[in-house]
Amino acid sequence: MNILVATSEAVPFAKTGGLADVCGALPIELARLGHQAALILPAYRQVRYCGHPIERMGIDFIVPIGSKTVTGHLLRSRLPDSGVPVYLVQQDAYFDRDELYRQNGQDFQDNCERFVFFCRAVMEAIRLLGLDLDVLHCNDWQTGLIPAYLKIEYRNLPRYEKISSLLTIHNIAYQGMFWHWDMLLTGLDWKYFNWHQMEYYGKLNLLKTGIVFSDAVNTVSPRYAQEIQTAQFGRGLEGVLQHRRDVLSGILNGIDEAVWNPATDSNLAARYTPDSVDVGKPLCKAALQRELGLAERRDVPLVGMIGRLDDQKGFDLVAEIIPEWAATADVQWAILGKGEPKYHDLFTQLAKSHPEKVAVRLEYSDPLAHRIEAGADLFLMPSRFEPCGLNQMYSLKYGTVPVVRETGGLADTITNADDRTLASGEANGFSFREDNALALSETLRRACDTYRNRPDVWKRLIRVGMRQDWSWRRSATEYVRLYESMVSRVRSGQATVR
């Protein structure tokens, strides 16, 4: 199959979040599975300085943006260690800026115009590059107009008529909402500005547009695909998602095993496999305790936490329980993250009061993240919502038992340890459903008791997790299955044109 992945960011070219990891990894795995995959994204200033060779192609194009026309150029690069072509849309007035979407904490005023331009550029690039596509894989609101252009403006043109479009939602909290006059920039008829299609309470909503006009929609975990159809998680788009439920599915992201693998990780004091974890992990734990100034004890459970310090990640629940735990429980904490000042203050204070038990690093440190994943015994991730989540999968790989809230990708990756799941060999962690601090505290206590009193059960949990497959190959195989089903549905004429 021939697939073009359209995205607003991808590693190693430009990154603000997990979307970039997915879009940098998936095309490489698709190519390894024997498909023709390519990537297209804006040529931001970051792209020019990312250190990868970029060539001019001598291909220019002109697209309409509202009442004016704007010129763009196509550049070419490749994803590292692969032959996967990367096409870069250059338009310096839109993309040659310090940051991708915002400056000084404020979104750029012309974000709608910038991504109308990008979506139109992608449509033109298909023709100019002579791509014979089966699937156009769009990602998040920045590419939400592409399925609409495909259905409304390009459908009857040769080369476009057989293309199926997929929209992947990486986080429904970001929808690309703009005032209604930005509808003029899209060049689409006002008749589409209605509550079934592009409008959301008087505003233009680009994620909704993508959901409505694409041939299929997916999110980054099966559970999140269910959750976003409810008012609790859907951020107002639950109705339109319910309407598209026949073509809505979830595929978990993978982890990059070249980077996250305890057998080869050069950040660690010792490397280990499922067979040598008993020897390697205690060495990593002792090294982490030394590095962070915690008491160097093997018997005490060490809880790791890494991530954005905000309410999405459940830090409000943690804030409720941690003062008492630090004061009374024989448990150590290693916390790495940056975020809301209230959490910076709380954790700094706790680390000062209990230096032998609580270690806090308020920074972004990739090497330390690796060492916490390897050195901790438990990894805590009590998120309020979690489209997929990566840290719990890294933890499984590193033999660090996750304690999570049962939501989104956490629910799909972590099987709570109880008598049944332990007997069947499925258990790989601990989880709780309720959205409150008491449930978190009880589950953490259950995990710490298991660590202390049932070492054989603990070993089993570690081994089950370490042997599971969370690779990109697994995810890419599922994407191929989804692409194939879309293509056969579209070609047999079953896809509905709304």
Ligand code: ADP
């Ligand atoms: P998010 O919702 O933030 O994308 P994920 O769990 O999906 O959450 O992925 C977060 C990624 O960012 C993980 O790879 C995690 O290790 C990393 N990360 C987050 N905060 C930090 C930090 N302070 N230092 C190092 N890595 C971090």
